């Protein structure tokens with residue numbers, strides 16, 4: 001059972017408190033949920049600070065990724081936090097080359113001047129653009145404050161979401177709830193949704209055609225909500241929303257990007273990945289998420 005978190009002198013949860021708060025209960029097997037593990041990128045954390053800086057500079061020169069200049073507080077520094085000495089260092093490897101042109105930029109929608117959430121939900125129900133309409137139990141449009149300053153976006157509904165018709169209600173969602181609460185977010189202030197509005201069978205990854213076909217629904221949601229910020233959860237959502245030509249999530253996380261929607265977008269780990277990632281050591285994904293969610297909250301409070 002998760003223990004009750006204590007507070008520091010500044011009345012803030014610290015990383016250790018969060019670890020206590022989010023610690024995985026005895027039945028860890030029940031957390032074996034779908035996962036987009038950025039295996040390709042894990043070896044990057046073995047690169048030294050200097051090497052990472054060099055790679056970052058090389059990538060920046062391509063002008064494909066456009067980090068938005070941080071205001072306060074600064075996001076986590078581009079070179080990753082050092083992994084703790086309890087980790088076995090992984091062999092370093094060169095970064096994947098960054099292709100020169102993004103390919104899935106969204107096209108502006110026309111003809112939705114009188115759009116409404118009721119209409120979007122109706123249209124999602126009626127949608128038969130891809131095969132997922134045949135296997136879904138329910139559509140999962142999104143939930144929350146339709147005037148939210150911050151929209152959180154994942155990749156696609158899972159089994160629990162498919163049953164309930166709501167995003168992030170399964171194990172990953174419960175973990176996300178704890179992270180949001182620990183950082184001081186009130187869930188009812190946020191809007192939470194996915195790129196796909198229907199569950200891919202067997203929790204397989206969404207394919208690019210499905211994401212492309214479903215994107216107009218997300219565009220319409222964003223056009224109505226007009227959020228100031230987007231929080232993008234996980235490798236797949238980040239690669240679609242920030243742009244396909246960016247490095248993996250371990251290098252994107254904690255940074256702001258313009259995104260295909262031209263809304264400042266913060267890259268974060270997916271809660272499923274955090275559940276699977278046992279370590280709470282300094283530099284571990286759980287520790288990094290704690291830095292990121294607090295940076296997001298500070299930005300949220302400042303807009």
Ligand code: URA
Nearest residue numbers: 154155156157167168
């Ligand atoms: N994972 C997601 O990306 N979205 C959900 O709604 C649930 C799990």
